[in-house]
Amino acid sequence: MSIPDEFDAVACSLEADTKQKYTALLTDFEKSLESYWKFETVDGMFKQSDDSTDEYKFDYLKEDFGRLLSWEETFAKLDELNSNAPANECYKVFFLARHGQGYHNLANSTYGNKEWYRKWSELNGDGKIVWGPDPELTELGVSQARDNAHVWAEQVKKGVKLPTVWFSSPFRRSADTLINTWESFVDISTIKPLIMEDFRETIGVHTCDKRSPRSVIAAKYEHLGFVIEDGFEEEDVYWKPDYRETIEEHGIRTNRAFQHIFNNCEDEVVSITSHSGAIRAQLLVLNHRPFSIGTGGMIPVVVKGTKYEKGE
Template identity: 75%
Template structure:
């Protein structure tokens, strides 16, 4: 994994207008619910939440994932906070992972962001490589996931707790990254990672962000231990050729994902493997500062959730 490049910085950028628009949509969304979780970051546990940390030069692989305290202190504090929390409070540490380089990422770097957005992202390939729909990892993308596997093994020796629940976007590049990252560390058949639609990348226009059918995903990944969430449609009913989801629209569905997690899981340490745009929205939802993530990269976040009743 390298530090984020200019394309990763572009994908992770967030404007003030996007944040304001998200807050308006969030108010409409939450006001219709009997209760909901409000999220915030607990500071001073990971360097990535510190404004002084530069996303474009920070390499979590060489920084013990960015931890400020020892792993023992970090997880001891996590357990202590949950032990003393009211019934309307919950604390979790999320490891938010981005898939390794896919062929669409390679094409983006070959043609440049302007030409990618204007022309190439709307096509399935260029005659030399295929990036849509649902592109595969490149060899570099696989090696980035393997790098994470090696570093996870090092951090476990240093006291890092393993996640106890795993989620993935339904895209091939995301699920394969999860597989290569956790090989020989967990038993997928036992842990049964959940493939969840809402963790997918920004929807629409870009062919790389159109997913495979449910049948294809099931045939490829259910034998390996993955579970597809209930209600998962056979065809990609959300992808539109002529409309690309806004950041704030994507963030509402990511908020829905975290509402689901905090409503249904007591697990304190959770892994989510998804995409740059998805992570951008996840960080917005969790009230974390924007932070660019390179292909194959990962960011840990220490989250406090407070139940609000309408």
């Protein structure tokens, strides 16, 4: 894992009116559903939710993932919240992981943000390395995922509970990060991580954010135990070379993914492996402060979901 840098800062930033625009879209989205969950963060559990925590100096690997309580106290609090919650409330811990360094991250840092966004992000490579579509992890990216595995092992000794359900973006850099992080703890073929389109990176323009065909993803990951969600198209029908998804649009599809988790998973401890832009959208949906995550990084969040019926 790396401490966030200037490139990560851009990836996690929000415009002044982003929340307002997201709220407007969310109102229409919720009207389309017969029932829906509203999400918020439970503060006081992890340092990352505290505005006083400096995201550019904070290293969760060295600070017990940022927990403010012992793990025993953390999960006792979670159990207490769920035990005392009314029927329409539910609490979960989300471990939101960013993939390790990919070749597009290497290119971004090589050419700088200005040139990356002006030219290189719309190309597949520079004649030396290839970063689009659907780039692989670099050697550093693999080692960052394995660093996470070592720290998880340390936290297990201190009482952390492992996730019991796993989700992944459909990109190789996310699925490979999941494997290298978790294969020493669990049997991937048994936990059956679910690949979901809605957990992919911001869609459009950047070639690194165009996914592989379904058949390619299936050939690489299904025999390992990964499950691809129903309705997953063969070709990437969402990516367009001339339109990049807005943050608030990204937030709506992220909200849709969280609706799926709260509607279909009784699990209290959830692992989601995705991307910097995806985590930006996830924190927006959870009304958590923006928090920059370096490649291979992770942020835990205690999430409160409240269910409403249409018209409430």
